[in-house]
Amino acid sequence: MSNIIGSVATSHIPAIGNAIHKGLQKDEYWQPFFDGFPPARAWLHAAKPDVAVVVYNDHGLNFFLDKMPTFAVGAAPVYTSEDEGWGIPTVPPVRGAPELSWAIIEQAVADEFDVTTCQEMLVDHACTVPLQLMWPEGWEGIRIVPIAINTVQHPLPSAKRCLAFGQSIGRAIRAFAQTLNVVVISTGGLSHQLEGERAGFLNPEFDDLCLNALINKPELLTRYSAHEIVELAGSQGAEILNWIVGRGILGGAAREVVRNYHIPISNTAAALQVLEPA
Template sequence: MARITAGIATSHIPAVGAALDNGRAGDSYWAPVFAGYDWAREFERAERPDVVILVYNDHASAFDMKFIPTFAIGCGEAFGIADEGWGPRPVPEVEGHPDLAWHIAQSLILDEFDMTIINEMEVDHALTVPLSLMFGQAERWPVKVIPLAVNVVTYPPPSGNRCWLLGEAIARAVASFDEDLNVQVWGTGGMSHQLQGPRAGLINKPWDTAFLDRLTADPGALRHMPHIDYLREAGSEGIELVMWLIMRGALGAQAQELHRFYHVPASNTAVGHIVLRPDAA
């Protein structure tokens, strides 16, 4: 049977992808950021996942104000790389896993989650930067990817509790898929950052650190944190952290922290990263 063996959360800062693509990963400014992912890259080489369910948010590349799904799952064979205004990132096309994706979509909908099913779309930095951080400058991504897009751009985003429950439903769906697959769930976005207004450049290290602590030690408190707390403490874009709770919910009530990394600043944001193992794995 398919099984979820790990959960990974990471920021998906576009400037990180640009630094890698433009040969600046070794610069004094960027080197500490990329060094913080050395452990995870070794972990991925050892774990060799077959499929990653990658939770991310679209930045007006596949969706815009005409069409705003709260939760959308990519069920296609492949997903191209979006042009976000300066040309597509020079990274491989993302290969999907349609059989598992359709199975998850069916299971989630019958589990009373109203999923939007997407068969054709392009994916932006929110999905490709995490892949680059974990797998480097690959000629072909070594995993199949099921994109799961969450609206955290236009109000109202889903609650943390709804995201957690979706993670639990994803875990049930994966466990009921009759193929031997090593599956990981990644939550991306965050940590504290604000890109506009009087608080542009906000970084709240104590709050970010507490969030990382609670992700393993007290996830129940995070489930019920109201949106306003994210906005007040982590900035307007800090709401992306609810996507980490989809990953966390998929691991079950108890999880073991294997690794974490935190660094400021990268561009004008905080970089956060954590690797978890479900207790049952």
């Protein structure tokens, strides 16, 4: 039986990776963002996780549009980053937890989520930037199970489906034969839009609604279709689906331990939310 110690949900904007690389954490532009993380890291280190289940979306590193899974579960012994084309530095490899990956795959398919399994999987900034934020000294002590959600090519999975998928993953973790402390890392969002005449769209009201709902009423978010989420959160704000999966994994009643929110980081309303079981 493994234990889910809580969840950390954070934006994964590539510029964060560049700011870390250049040591800009105390820079005027960046400080309000990075200042959210010391309390989140203090909570994380006290909770001593063995494994992080990382829910994110790939941006054209591991997956191209030739084969685009709706839900993909990494089951590799090690995950590496690679050149993404526009200059974010690569980071050291991170170890996998393939036994837990397969337990998640078994449970998900038993629950009728027909996932794609990946025994080799490159992880992009959406997975690695949150690792850099939470383990700035390095991640030798942690293993991951990356779970990629299609938030890019419509039709996207519904919020309802994402919450249920997360709940299935949560069941798999709790029933897992080994005793592990597992933290959920959900990445992306919040509101932002990169393309079209509405590029630069932000919606703090909807972001706040999402943050408040995610604490103990995540089912409220399942009333929105993926198309409505794009309208309310912006095209790339659809990454809130990753957070909804993550909230499903955590399950049960929760308490908010840390929240930060800062506009703008790049084109994005950047947010951080740490939840633990209530």
